[in-house]
Amino acid sequence: MELDAKIPDGPLAEKWDRHRFELKLVNPANKRKHRVIVVGTGLAGASAAATMAELGYLVDCFCFQDSPRRAHSIAAQGGINAAKNYQNDGDSIFRLFYDTVKGGDFRSREANVYRLAQVSLNIIDQCVAQGVPFAREYGGHLANRSFGGAQVSRTFYARGQTGQQLLLGAYQALEKQIGAGTVRMYPRHEMLDLVLIDGKARGIVTRDLVSGQLDCRAADAVVLATGGYSNAFYLSTNAKGCNVTAIWRAFRRGAGFANPCFTQIHPTSIPPAGDHQSKLTLMSESLRNDGRIWVPQKKGDTRPANQISEAERDYYLERIYPSFGNLAPRDISSRRAKEAVDEGKGVGPSGIGVYLDFRDPIKRLGRQVIADRYGNLFDMYQNITGENPYEVPMRIYPAPHYTMGGLWVDYNLMSTIPGLHIIGEANFSDHGANRLGASALMQGLADGYFIIPLTIGDYLARERPEPVDTDHPEFAAVEGQVRKRLTSLLEVDGTRSVREFHRELGSILWEYCGMERSEAGLRKALDRIPALREEYWNDVRVPGSAADLNQSLEYAGRVADFMEFAELMCMDALDRDESCGAHFRVEHQTTEGEAKRNDEEFAYTAVWEYAGSDNAPELHKEPLTFDNVPLSQRSYK
Numbered sequence: 001m002e003l004d005a006k007i008p009d010g011p012l013a014e015k016w017d018r019h020r021f022e023l024k025l026v027n028p029a030n031k032r033k034h035r036v037i038v039v040g041t042g043l044a045g046a047s048a049a050a051t052m053a054e055l056g057y058l059v060d061c062f063c064f065q066d067s068p069r070r071a072h073s074i075a076a077q078g079g080i081n082a083a084k085n086y087q088n089d090g091d092s093i094f095r096l097f098y099d100t101v102k103g104g105d106f107r108s109r110e111a112n113v114y115r116l117a118q119v120s121l122n123i124i125d126q127c128v129a130q131g132v133p134f135a136r137e138y139g140g141h142l143a144n145r146s147f148g149g150a151q152v153s154r155t156f157y158a159r160g161q162t163g164q165q166l167l168l169g170a171y172q173a174l175e176k177q178i179g180a181g182t183v184r185m186y187p188r189h190e191m192l193d194l195v196l197i198d199g200k201a202r203g204i205v206t207r208d209l210v211s212g213q214l215d216c217r218a219a220d221a222v223v224l225a226t227g228g229y230s231n232a233f234y235l236s237t238n239a240k241g242c243n244v245t246a247i248w249r250a251f252r253r254g255a256g257f258a259n260p261c262f263t264q265i266h267p268t269s270i271p272p273a274g275d276h277q278s279k280l281t282l283m284s285e286s287l288r289n290d291g292r293i294w295v296p297q298k299k300g301d302t303r304p305a306n307q308i309s310e311a312e313r314d315y316y317l318e319r320i321y322p323s324f325g326n327l328a329p330r331d332i333s334s335r336r337a338k339e340a341v342d343e344g345k346g347v348g349p350s351g352i353g354v355y356l357d358f359r360d361p362i363k364r365l366g367r368q369v370i371a372d373r374y375g376n377l378f379d380m381y382q383n384i385t386g387e388n389p390y391e392v393p394m395r396i397y398p399a400p401h402y403t404m405g406g407l408w409v410d411y412n413l414m415s416t417i418p419g420l421h422i423i424g425e426a427n428f429s430d431h432g433a434n435r436l437g438a439s440a441l442m443q444g445l446a447d448g449y450f451i452i453p454l455t456i457g458d459y460l461a462r463e464r465p466e467p468v469d470t471d472h473p474e475f476a477a478v479e480g481q482v483r484k485r486l487t488s489l490l491e492v493d494g495t496r497s498v499r500e501f502h503r504e505l506g507s508i509l510w511e512y513c514g515m516e517r518s519e520a521g522l523r524k525a526l527d528r529i530p531a532l533r534e535e536y537w538n539d540v541r542v543p544g545s546a547a548d549l550n551q552s553l554e555y556a557g558r559v560a561d562f563m564e565f566a567e568l569m570c571m572d573a574l575d576r577d578e579s580c581g582a583h584f585r586v587e588h589q590t591t592e593g594e595a596k597r598n599d600e601e602f603a604y605t606a607v608w609e610y611a612g613s614d615n616a617p618e619l620h621k622e623p624l625t626f627d628n629v630p631l632s633q634r635s636y637k
């Protein structure tokens with residue numbers, strides 16, 4: 001597998017402009033001769049499909065929800081970063097670039113991150129032009145707040161519904177193209193495999209989730225915008241449908257999988273309430289702008305929060321990280337919360353939780369200001385816990401949330417399979433080993449609105465793909481494999497539900513490949529996962545048939561892929577014998593308990609190549625160089 005990142009030459013700040021000039025163009029009249037498949041209608045997919053169609057390409061767009069605007073992006077709450085410097089607080093493109101490289105603990109590609117920071121400016125203009133109702137100051141300027149890992153306010157937001165409002169903007173643009181006939185939209189269709197012809201991505205096989213029918217779709221290029229895989233952990237803040245299937249199937253067809261073990265645990269989720277819970281709910285990081293995180297000083301202190309005096313409280317983030325305080329990055333804040341709970345200082349009925357307290361900001365600013373800023377999040381919290389966060393502190397605890405790993409892409413967002421492009425959370429992205437808050441929406445929209453529409457043209461102009469249609473025998477062959485797999489799942493006819501298996505897989509991952517990892521634990525996981533997978537294929541019970549709507553079958557296919565993928569995640573975590581960002585190997589920590597990198601040996605992106613179901617995947621390395629942000633131990637003190 002060759003890993004040519006195709007990073008343009010020249011000074012950092014000029015690379016993207018230069019590259020844009022050097023990209024080959026497709027003549028406007030020729031664009032309508034090219035069909036592109038886009039799988040996914042979240043912020044990345046919807047913006048890409050709409051923009052490519054606006055440029056003149058013909059687009060086939062797929063999602064498994066009943067409407068494109070139900071993609072998981074709609075759940076994003078807190079905001080989107082951009083280096084506009086509206087606050088005049090010292091922000092700049094370089095500072096956003098710097099914060100992102102540092103926040104990712106030096107495991108991302110400088111050139112990509114710089115481009116992301118540059119494009120962030122255009123995203124806000126684009127969204128405002130579409131009518132996205134960002135919060136505004138009294139004078140009309142767009143308002144900003146702060147997110148973790150930054151000392152400036154650069155996060156644009158629409159109350160606690162930023163993802164929803166941004167997605168409505170992208171969705172309207174998509175609908176316009178659907179109306180114009182340039183996008184053919186296929187909701188409730190799941191991509192179950194990728195079709196390669198002569199080594200290039202030329203189509204997909206989909207299942208109509210209502211009728212059960214399998215179909216082949218051909219195109220000149222394929223774009224996957226299928227989101228992240230945190231649901232491998234079973235409990236996560238993601239929508240229940242989020243899964244790894246599309247990118248895992250592409251991996252099995254030859255696309256390199258980068259840094260699968262880089263998964264982000266978010267510090268501010270509502271703690272789990274019991275064994276039967278199927279999902280966790282995020283309380284946005286934006287709450288850390290005003291809320292103060294604390295635990296009782298004394299172990300096992302079960303008194304109600306309002307009976308614990310100021311002197312008996314430990315505002316541990318403010319104490320340990322005085323410069324960043326409650327806005328320390330997610331990986332660090334999560335680990336500190338776990339540490340407090342492990343020490344026996346956890347709060348709430350289970351003792352698994354820390355407080356996020358608004359008593360002081362309410363006193364300082366008044367209840368109305370807090371309600372204006374976070375009202376819908378407070379309502380959500382109250383609906384779920386029955387506690388009123390205006391009166392008692394919220395209880396929060398870390399939860400699986402975002403995946404920095406994903407399919408490897410070059411600077412043009414193309415995977416190791418020619419013609420297969422990956423955007424949004426599905427690619428290994430620009431966030432290194434830890435994503436900063438409000439940077440996922442930025443990356444998804446940068447990819448979709450501003451990067452892929454140009455780089456796909458370059459691919460098509462250089463490649464000039466031969467016409468193919470679904471009569472090509474490769475389509476029938478892949479469709480046959482998909483059908484066989486569905487039938488095999490139904491034929492197991494075992495005794496245990498898919499959910500039971502998923503929950504067990506999730507608990508293995510959480511215990512051994514979650515917030516903390518160790519060699520011994522990862523080896524245990526690598527022992528247990530193949531055994532669980534074998535049991536799955538011998539004892540899973542999938543009712544119904546493949547010939548109509550069957551949500552158990554959909555779920556069974558996704559969990560079957562998680563079962564394979566989980567092993568790769570643990571292999572990657574074992575191979576990376578260092579700590580960096582969210583990947584915390586207990587063997588490697590500083591005297592202060594922070595992640596200790598080993599740049600000599602591990603300053604690379606790990607890219608795994610599928611080598612068949614009976615062989616271990618092969619590891620390739622893309623070396624990372626840091627010419628503009630000097631490698632250093634991160635400090636948020």
Ligand SMILES: Cc1cc2nc3c(=O)[nH]c(=O)nc-3n(C[C@H](O)[C@H](O)[C@H](O)COP(=O)(O)OP(=O)(O)OC[C@H]3O[C@@H](n4cnc5c(N)ncnc54)[C@H](O)[C@@H]3O)c2cc1C
Binds near residue numbers: 062189444
């Ligand atoms: C609760 C929550 C809050 C968040 N808040 C923020 C925030 O405030 N700021 C921020 O920057 N980030 C936030 N994030 C992260 C951010 O929301 C996501 O990273 C981002 O929305 C992902 O967008 P996407 O377009 O890549 O994928 P998604 O929005 O996940 O879309 C995936 C799409 O792919 C489709 N799909 C997937 N697989 C298949 C398949 N096999 N066949 C067909 N279709 C398929 C789905 O139908 C869907 O349309 C948050 C995440 C969570 C969980």
